Amino acid sequence: MKTRQDNPFKFGTVVEDEYFTDRTEELKIVKSILHSENHLVLISPRRYGKTSLVLKSAKETSRPLLFLNLESVTDKKDFAVTLLKKLLALYPFEKLKFLLKNFRFVPTLSMSALGDSFDISFITKTDDNVILEDVFALMSKISDKENKLIVVFDEFQQVDEIDKNLSKLLRSIMQLQQNINFVMLGSQESMMRTIFEKKKSPFYHFAELLTLKKIPREDFYLYLQNRLSLFEDKYNIADITEKILDFTDCHPYYTQKLAFNIWELLKDEMASDDIVQTAIDYSNEIHDMDYERLWSSFKNTDKKVLKYLSVSRNTQHDYSNIGIPISTVFSSLKRMAQSGILIKENRYEIDDPFFAVWIKKILV
Ligand SMILES: Nc1ncnc2c1ncn2[C@@H]1O[C@H](COP(=O)(O)OP(=O)(O)O)[C@@H](O)[C@H]1O
Ligand SMILES: [Mg+2]
Secondary structure (H helix, E strand, O other): OOOOOOOOOOOOOOOOHHHOOOOHHHHHHHHHHHOOOOOEEEEOOOOOOHHHHHHHHHHHHOOOEEEEEHHHOOOHHHHHHHHHHHHHHHOOHHHHHHHHOOOOOOEEEEEOOOOOOEEEEEOOOOOHHHHHHHHHHHHHHHOEOOEOEEEEEEOHHHHHHHOOOHHHHHHHHHOOOOOEEEEEEEOOHHHHHHHHHOOOOOOOOOOEEEEOOOOOHHHHHHHHHHHHHHHOOOOOHHHHHHHHHHHHOOOHHHHHHHHHHHHHHHHOOOOOOOHHHHHHHHHHHHHHHHHHHHHHOOOHHHHHHHHHHHHOOOOOOOHHHOOOOHHHHHHHHHHHHHOOOEEEOOOEEEOOHHHHHHHHHHHO
């Protein structure tokens, strides 16, 4: 049970209910797609709130939801097995058993000792494509027109890592699916755009594309202020709130994380001229080893680019100042954006503002 003294900020996992803020427009768009015959692509860097947004939208439709992260899928057969397991958890076994008769191969199902999950294997030498086609067909058949299944594939840009022919196969299967809304989430924007916007790609124009931005400042401001107001007798909450957002630039995850730490300091009646700075320093002390390890994993050119970005205050970066050829800078930026170290909104930024401060510190 929650008490008044529970920390009201949450980071790292999916947020819902009172932890979820704003995204009203986005919720409307996602739900309108779920209430149509269309599919959705949702793109943003990691930890912007894709999963939270989609789960909230799906929950509000009260329809069955199958969520699968493609990063955890190893090959086509594994993909089929995982889907089948998830369907077994979603629908009554009797209903599935009946439909399994339509399969062109015989899966072996065995109940776990506790009786709460199934193990599935395919003993026949059936072609993986056939297995996947049949599982998707089952998914479409079991989905009820009145209560359509929502299928979410997270980290969808991994599709070609699983198997180089998978996207072509998937597209041909998925376009035949009735009764299902597919939602494809992705954290690597350029790869996602290649999949869904290149004319030659099998998924060209398959779905509506939406990109998720950071949370608007006014909204995040109210969210923070509201939750910190418990301490307004002793602290200047307006000032603290502004400083939090200046530091995190409204990044959903880092804002919640910093606010969480600050809430703890305020609760302990910590006295400090600059409580926000204290919280940042404190967090960086804890993560010093992780950042050191991360830092030592970069090439020298990446380090130079990161150093520049950590101190650059310009609205437009001037890459000619870094001291390495511009083309090298750009391949470094691209590489680090792909691995999630950098994000690009109007310009490239270091994703983690705590890490940016850590880098600045090693410069002095
Ligand atoms: N609408 C929101 N309101 C408040 N915080 C949010 C919201 N969406 C995301 N966050 C913060 O970001 C974190 C990551 O959210 P998540 O949905 O897992 O992002 P993603 O799926 O894009 O990686 C959450 O744990 C939470 O701290
Ligand atoms: Mg996610």
